[in-house]
Amino acid sequence: MGRRTAVLAALLLSGCDDTVNNGGVFLPTTSRVSLSVTGEESNEFVYDAEVSGNGERVAFTTSANNLHPDDGDLSTDIFVKDLASGAVHLASRGPGPAGAKAQNSSQPRLSRDGRLVVFVTGSQLVADDADAGFDVYLRDLDTSDTVLVSRATGAAGANSTGNCQDPDISPDGRFVVFASSATNIAAGDVDTTYDIFIRDLQLNTTELVSRPTGAAGKSNGQCTVPRVSEGGTRVAFLSSATNLGVAAAVQQAYVRDRVTLATVLVTQTTGTSNVPAVLYSNDLDISDNGRFVVFSTQAPLDPADTDVSVADAYVRDVDGAVTELVSRKAGAAGIDIVDEVLYPAMSGDGRFVSFSTTSSSLVAGDENAKADVFLRDRALQTVVRISLRTFGGEAHDDSLKSSLSTDGKVGAFVSKAINLVAGDGNSVQDAFVRRPLW
Numbered sequence: 001m002g003r004r005t006a007v008l009a010a011l012l013l014s015g016c017d018d019t020v021n022n023g024g025v026f027l028p029t030t031s032r033v034s035l036s037v038t039g040e041e042s043n044e045f046v047y048d049a050e051v052s053g054n055g056e057r058v059a060f061t062t063s064a065n066n067l068h069p070d071d072g073d074l075s076t077d078i079f080v081k082d083l084a085s086g087a088v089h090l091a092s093r094g095p096g097p098a099g100a101k102a103q104n105s106s107q108p109r110l111s112r113d114g115r116l117v118v119f120v121t122g123s124q125l126v127a128d129d130a131d132a133g134f135d136v137y138l139r140d141l142d143t144s145d146t147v148l149v150s151r152a153t154g155a156a157g158a159n160s161t162g163n164c165q166d167p168d169i170s171p172d173g174r175f176v177v178f179a180s181s182a183t184n185i186a187a188g189d190v191d192t193t194y195d196i197f198i199r200d201l202q203l204n205t206t207e208l209v210s211r212p213t214g215a216a217g218k219s220n221g222q223c224t225v226p227r228v229s230e231g232g233t234r235v236a237f238l239s240s241a242t243n244l245g246v247a248a249a250v251q252q253a254y255v256r257d258r259v260t261l262a263t264v265l266v267t268q269t270t271g272t273s274n275v276p277a278v279l280y281s282n283d284l285d286i287s288d289n290g291r292f293v294v295f296s297t298q299a300p301l302d303p304a305d306t307d308v309s310v311a312d313a314y315v316r317d318v319d320g321a322v323t324e325l326v327s328r329k330a331g332a333a334g335i336d337i338v339d340e341v342l343y344p345a346m347s348g349d350g351r352f353v354s355f356s357t358t359s360s361s362l363v364a365g366d367e368n369a370k371a372d373v374f375l376r377d378r379a380l381q382t383v384v385r386i387s388l389r390t391f392g393g394e395a396h397d398d399s400l401k402s403s404l405s406t407d408g409k410v411g412a413f414v415s416k417a418i419n420l421v422a423g424d425g426n427s428v429q430d431a432f433v434r435r436p437l438w
Contacts (some may be wrong), residue, residue, distance in 0.1 A: 017363075028434055028436055029434065032072070032432050033060065034046045034429045042426060044062050044074065046060050046237065047429075048106075050403045052112060053111070053406035057080050058412045059078060059081075062079065077090060078092040078119045080108075080114070082114075083433065091139045091141065094126065095125075099125070099146055100345050102123035107119055112172065118136060118138045118178075119136070119167065122134050125300045127277065129159050133162055133163045147201075149167070150178055153205045156190030162180055164179065168227050174200065174202055174214065176198065177209070178198075179225070179237075185206055188208060188216070193222050193310045195201065196209050200232065209256045210239060210256070211244075212244050213264075219241035222240050222348070223241065234255055236286045238252070241249065251281050252266070253267045253293060253295045254266055264378075267316070270322050270324065283296045285344060288406065290316055292318070294346040296311045296313050301314055307338045310338060324378070326355075326378065327341040327357065329383060335361070337362060341357045345404055346404065347404040347406060352377055354376075355376075357371060358370065363383060366385065372399050373402045386434045387415055387417075397415065400415070409435060409438060410433060410436065413434075415426050
């Protein structure tokens with residue numbers, strides 16, 4: 001028996017479930033993050049698990065009222081867990097260390113260093129939020145400052161007259177993108193369909209980005225789920241518009257380059273033929289440099305994808321015009337899986353992709369008949385399952401909605417399973433983190 005095997009066997013017999021390194025043994029561990037600073041379990045369902053680019057903080061949404069002393073109601077709130085110190089920040093609140101707690105908050109996203117968190121809320125957290133709709137806010141966890149993001153150009157520009165959703169923040173923390181049905185955020189937008197906007201937090205400017213190629217015009221259909229690259233240079237989003245370069249009325253993914261003013265189709269086969277996906281596309285993420293976009297679609301964009309009308313995950317190399325099927329077994333020509341693929345996410349460097357599926361054919365030993373989270377290494381063409389116990393035991397219930405750190409070494413996800421860590425007795429969906437993944 002080798003040294004590594006012997007040490008692992010000893011740990012398993014001892015019942016240890018949290019050890020990363022023991023006598024030189026290197027293991028990925030799974031831990032629960034939706035806990036109070038004293039380790040108390042969330043008493044309500046957890047909806048998100050968004051890890052910062054540096055892998056040090058995880059944001060999540062829950063209506064639990066036992067995770068922070070300033071939260072005594074069952075409205076949904078945003079919390080950020082510091083993985084090193086165990087500190088739990090109540091992020092959905094007004095300015096100041098004890099700012100008024102928001103109501104009905106959701107959709108958190110973190111800057112690379114985990115200092116800044118953007119979120120959506122129906123509460124008016126600052127004095128110049130004059131509407132009753134949902135808005136996008138940013139909370140600085142270091143300074144305790146909270147600012148309204150969904151507003152027109154200017155430090156005191158008019159705030160949105162419509163609802164805002166789907167925020168994302170650039171890794172460097174300078175730019176925030178969001179979708180809004182407002183008509184008063186940027187010139188040229190006078191309808192109430194959802195459009196995509198980008199806010200420069202340094203210059204206090206807000207720009208409409210869901211446009212056809214060029215500086216003028218706007219999309220003629222709904223646009224949602226924007227994702228922004230480093231420096232705000234590229235913005236990916238979903239749209240059912242028919243004037244962004246293709247006439248297909250089904251939802252497609254696009255990338256807007258704010259330097260060249262080009263809007264390019266993402267959901268297409270390899271090449272630049274502009275032949276769009278013929279079926280609905282959904283979910284997306286973008287690499288930090290804006291070159292790679294991961295998305296899910298029911299359309300078969302690769303000859304190996306034989307399960308028409310079943311969503312798969314793809315990566316589009318925007319610069320190289322290559323579309324790659326990633327929800328497949330290990331290997332460059334791995335067999336396509338025939339089960340639905342949901343919630344694709346990408347590491348900041350573009351190397352790793354995670355996604356959820358009920359498929360049992362991706363890895364050996366998958367026998368739980370539940371949705372699991374998988375990680376594909378696009379460089380090595382390997383696939384591993386990450387919704388596991390520390391020593392590899394399967395989750396007994398569904399795991400979904402993953403996110404990855406910049407280097408792909410840390411993965412966060414939510415799961416209904418109560419067997420991923422010892423002492424899970426709350427019987428609700430929790431947020432978990434697994435690290436290191438490689």
